[in-house]
Amino acid sequence: MVLPFVDEDKPKCFLCHQGFENMEKLQDHQQSVHKDYFEFHDEQVKREPAPGDVTVF
Numbered sequence: 001m002v003l004p005f006v007d008e009d010k011p012k013c014f015l016c017h018q019g020f021e022n023m024e025k026l027q028d029h030q031q032s033v034h035k036d037y038f039e040f041h042d043e044q045v046k047r048e049p050a051p052g053d054v055t056v057f
Contacts (some may be wrong), residue, residue, distance in 0.1 A: 010019045011026045015034050020026040030038065049055065 007019050010021065011023050012019045013026060013029060013034070015030075015037060018029070020029060
């Protein structure tokens with residue numbers, strides 16, 4: 001898929017590939033239209049090291 005040069009600098013939703021003028025409009029779109037997707041994945045996030053991970057100080 002080839003995008004025109006005109007739209008390369010505009011943020012785009014990674015779920016529906018719709019382009020927006022700025023990041024605020026993209027965030028509003030994702031919080032309203034894709035709200036269920038983000039709520040589901042926020043609940044699934046485990047922030048702990050995997051077994052075998054090495055921590056370097």
